[in-house]
Amino acid sequence: MLQLLQSPSPNRLLRNFLLNSRSKPLHNRTATTVSMANLSSDAPSRGSITHIIFDMDGLLLDTEGFYTEVQQKILARYDKTFDWSLKAKMMGMKAIEAARVFVNETGISDSLSAEDFLVEREDMLRSMFPNTEAMQGASRLIRHLHAKGVPFGLATGSHKRHFELKTQRHGELFKLMHHIVLGDDPEVKKGKPSPDIFLAAAKRFEEHPVDPQRILVFEDAPSGVLAAKNAGMNVIMVPDPRLDSSYLGDADQVLSSLMDFNPKEWGLPPFEDSES
Ligand SMILES: O=P(O)(O)OC[C@H](O)CO
Ligand SMILES: [Mg+2]
Numbered sequence: 008m009l010q011l012l013q014s015p016s017p018n019r020l021l022r023n024f025l026l027n028s029r030s031k032p033l034h035n036r037t038a039t040t041v042s043m044a045n046l047s048s049d050a051p052s053r054g055s056i057t058h059i060i061f062d063m064d065g066l067l068l069d070t071e072g073f074y075t076e077v078q079q080k081i082l083a084r085y086d087k088t089f090d091w092s093l094k095a096k097m098m099g100m101k102a103i104e105a106a107r108v109f110v111n112e113t114g115i116s117d118s119l120s121a122e123d124f125l126v127e128r129e130d131m132l133r134s135m136f137p138n139t140e141a142m143q144g145a146s147r148l149i150r151h152l153h154a155k156g157v158p159f160g161l162a163t164g165s166h167k168r169h170f171e172l173k174t175q176r177h178g179e180l181f182k183l184m185h186h187i188v189l190g191d192d193p194e195v196k197k198g199k200p201s202p203d204i205f206l207a208a209a210k211r212f213e214e215h216p217v218d219p220q221r222i223l224v225f226e227d228a229p230s231g232v233l234a235a236k237n238a239g240m241n242v243i244m245v246p247d248p249r250l251d252s253s254y255l256g257d258a259d260q261v262l263s264s265l266m267d268f269n270p271k272e273w274g275l276p277p278f279e280d281s282e283s
Contacts, residue, residue, distance in 0.1 A: 051274030053259065054241055056223040059152060060208045061184075062099070063163035065227035066245060066265075067145040068173055071098060073135040077128045078109065085115050091249050099228030101164050101190040101198030136172035142245075144265030146180055147278070153183045155276040160184055162208040162224075164198050164231075166191040186211040199230040202238035209238070223273055225265070229254040243268065 065071040074097075079089045093112055097105040106121035119127070152159050161184045163170065170189055174181045181187070186208070190198060194207040205224060209217055219239035226232050227245050235242035236257055244258035245265055255261045262268060271277045 051272060053272050054223075055221065055274035056241065057158070057221040058209070058212055058214070058217050058223070059157060059159035060162050060205060060222060060224045060235075060240070061149075061159060062224070062226045062228070062231050063161055063170075063173070064165060065098060065142075065247065066225055067142055067149075067161075067180075068177065069140045069142050070136065070173055071227070071247065073132060073139075074098075076135075077131045080131070081119075081124065081127060082113060082115075085113070085118065087113055087115070091251065095229055095250055095254055099164055099199045099226070099230040099234075101195075102166060102169075104198045105164075132169070133172060136169060137175050139173045139176065141177060141180065142265060144268070147280075148265050148268060149180055149183055151270075151278055152275075157275060158185050158212050158214070160208045160211060161187040162204045163188070164190040164204070185213070199228065200233035200237060202234050205235050205238040205240060209240075226258070229257070232258050241273075 061067055063070075064074075071094075075089065075094060078097075082089050093109070096112065097108050100108065102125055103121060106124045110116040110119055110121050110124055149159070161181070165173065167189050170187075188195065188204055188208045188211065190204070192204070192207060195203045197203050205222075209215065209219065209222055220241070222238075222240040224231075224235035224238075224240050224242040225245065226235060226242055227247065229250070232242050232244050232254075241259050242257075243260045243262060244255060245262050246255060248263070269277075
């Protein structure tokens with residue numbers, strides 16, 4: 008299924024599915040069958056999480072649209088359109104890895120190298136990133152975890168220069184992270200879907216080594232979900248509704264918004280502003 012990015016209307020079937028499923032998981036591959044008689048109302052049904060790792064772009068910060076806009080502009084010069092099947096392959100990757108996918112998959116690599124593509128999009132991105140907004144529910148969740156003393160860190164494919172621009176207006180939020188691992192960190196040899204970045208982030212918690220089964224990752228990108236699973240961790244996916252549903256199957260849980268996260272299901276302290 009190809010969904011043109013130029014069309015503002017998302018995949019209707021998926022969107023209806025997401026909307027109809029608000030406040031409940033869309034998918035749960037790891038859920039075990041539990042007798043209701045044995046399940047107390049306080050028992051976590053998905054695992055006992057002690058540590059959390061957040062993705063950034065498209066999950067905490069609403070930056071993916073900037074990449075889309077710029078890539079559409081560049082491809083238009085070659086009379087081509089940027090669609091969600093290509094977007095799905097690029098999101099979450101390190102810049103140079105995503106750039107290689109872009110020029111190769113669109114067949115423009117003879118005219119534009121991956122390196123030149125990065126140079127060309129840089130000025131546009133630099134002017135957009137300082138306007139970055141937070142995703143719905145991001146601030147609520149981060150402040151909740153911080154208040155309850157749950158350790159959490161960040162693992163983003165973004166490199167330092169872009170990270171600083173994107174977080175310019177969100178310093179108060181990002182300073183609550185125990186640690187931040189960026190895509191150009193020396194320990195991150197390969198970008199997502201390699202587990203490198205999540206393994207590096209796991210090592211930097213004070214309590215390390217942390218059992219990966221006790222770590223919950225929040226991701227929006229197919230490559231990020233795979234990276235977390237490759238690291239042996241639990242992962243909640245909060246995808247853009249235009250992402251093809253075939254990418255949702257690898258996550259342990261799929262939510263339509265961070266607002267729908269139920270900490271108690273994962274053995275974490277409930278929000279004070281709700282029963283969950
Ligand atoms: O989704 P993130 O935070 O890993 O960022 C990756 C790229 O910079 C954007 O897709
Ligand atoms: Mg992301």
